[in-house]
Amino acid sequence: MINLFIKTESQKAWLKKLYEVESKFKNNSAQIDELAFFPKEHIQDLIRMGYTSSTLPKSYGGGGLKVYDMILLQETLASFDSATALSIGWNLGVIGDLFEQESWSKTNLDFIAGEVLNGALVNRSVSEAQTGSPTRGGRPGTKAVKKGDYWVISGRKTYTTMSPVLTYFLVSAWIEERQKVGFFLLHKDLDGLYIDETWDVISMRGTGSHDLVLKDVEVDDSKLVELPEMPSGNRFNAWILHIPACYLGIAQAARDYAIHFANNYSPNSINAPISQLANVQQLLGEIDLELMKARHFLYSVAEAYDDESRRIHFTNELGAAKHIVTNAAITIVDKAMRIVGAKSLQRNNPLQRHYRDVRAGLHNPPMDDVTIKNLAKLAIEQTKSNLSGHPLLK
Template sequence: MSKELFIRTSLQREWLEKLLKYEKDFKEDSQENDKQSSFPKKNVNKLVEMGYTKLTLPVEYGGEGIRVTDMVLLQETIASLDSVTGLAIGWHQGVVGELYEKKLWEKEKLKSFAQEVLNGALVNRAVSEAQTGSPTRGGRPGTNAVKKGSKWVISGQKNFTTMSPVLTHFLVSAWVEEKQGIGFFLIPRDSKGLSIKETWDVIAMRGSESHDLVLDHVEVAEENFVELNHGPRGDKINGWILHIPACYLGIAQSARDYALKFAVEHSPNSISGSISQLPNVQSLLGRIDLELMKARHFLYSVAEAYDDAERRSHITNELAAAKHIVTNSAITIVDLSMRLVGAKSLQMSNPLQRYYRDVRAGLHNPPMDDMTISKLAQTAIKEAENK
């Protein structure tokens, strides 16, 4: 199905055209990177060279100041070309977008880091830990920050550090005892005591190299103590997190396109014409496009509501619901695509088996399905009680 309905601006069309010029390049190493659990460095380097990674910087800081809706459209497109590239660069885009929209840091720090981004810096938050589980559930970090002299000394270990091979900066959460809160520290990659422990061994998003980040008494300057939170960050509305469902929507689109191409080209000698004329195949294709349509319209509707300041104030659980709907629809779309293609979809050389594995990773990106459903119920109950 066409995305023309969702292209609203010349900037969107310009960047879609730029990205699609590299469709072949982005796709060509996907299978090998998956097989070797190797990060798509060439793809990410190309995005940096193109200026893609500075799009979410506001215009006053030298960027393009794109909106969440723009990001969703572009991230979906990248993920349809290569899922790992889409998920990885999405974290950078989302972090930068949130930082500058919400002005989470001091003005001078935002200004200096913007220059780093303009020069090619890549950043991601490092928050997950083995003992705390998902940070959105409110666990206190085991990573600690202690003030010694004029610097903070940080020790701990983070897992699921997506894009670890190419990150230039890590935005690390740590418990700050003397502040009785969770602090975030901007730590450059070349900091003494910082290392990457290669622990990534999963069946989904294998090439993301989401290894462990190890911090062994890393000294951080006071100016890099950039945020302090006394409550869960997940309670704050952040539309930039929609890069997550955008990624899985892109994977679903790829699975659908493969299945459709297979249907119109596959012509066994048991029938006249291609299998696309068979009622059961058309039923699968129709269900696939219905799921895709439902997911895309909901995601873009929520993104557009977030970009509208007046409508944003009415958002409650729509961001989480968008992630829930899109990721689960994406799983359904890939499953239906594999049913259509049949046993060939299980061959290691077939991209559908990779989409099948990668798309399930969405279930484990925040927010989790059970939390979304629970919050929907709690909000409904609260509204009823307040009437």
């Protein structure tokens, strides 16, 4: 079904590169989950093929991929191995957003572009145990204090995905003297910076989303790269669509397994593959319908965002896309397990892994309740302003 969404020769070329590692990634995925180890070798494969710099603009030497391109590739990658896809998706999204917004100085953008081209990996580190998701507006407990020509940063960050291989951590910290949150670009080898391996969960076990600990880390003023005017959750960032793309890929893998099973399992009670049974066909049809709805919504939102003349009309489409796709993925995997039956609960069956992994999507930003609340608030405000009628009146 994904072939319907391939539009360019560039996309075909990137997909061809990814399919070269399909067997390797799929063969490793069960062990990555079972042992909860980070897939460093997969990430190195992606660095070698230039994938990690694919969302860097061409003017900086990168691949110049847009949001639509990214979700196409990320969905495909996630169907091979979920942990690899979600991990590298953060790097792709951060780079794409940084250079689209151009909120850094030209000097800093030039620097990080050169680093990414040389294989550096970067992710934001913003979540904290006491504040929860930064999209809800909590002030970070991590603090940055100016001492002479240096900043001294201390704190602990949670859910730092891809921490075992990150070169740079883009860390949020509260700056008391400015009464603002700033972002500091911190290299992995700085004194006082270390990883506390706390990641012990049942979903996305291989993402290495450990705690980042900062104890009096000193950096010069140039490493204060962002002083945003608004919380990150209050602006459009379509690069976050790498998240639903990942869960859509997992759902596709579950669907493919269920169909293969249905076509090859022939109990002697019916002397035919169970794919011939009406109830199984009902579930398979419902799975594909869910996939079609989710995929068309996600890709249409990405396509609209990449068109700047349409992007200006965005309201809550990004949150809605994440909500629709992640919840559809949960439904799809559930139906796939109903087809396969109790065998889907065996530890050597990929469906039980897919089932656990798609649940993680509920806890990636933006959260479902925030999306629904925003949709309701917009509908109410539009009605009050008499702007809910013909689009030309808006």
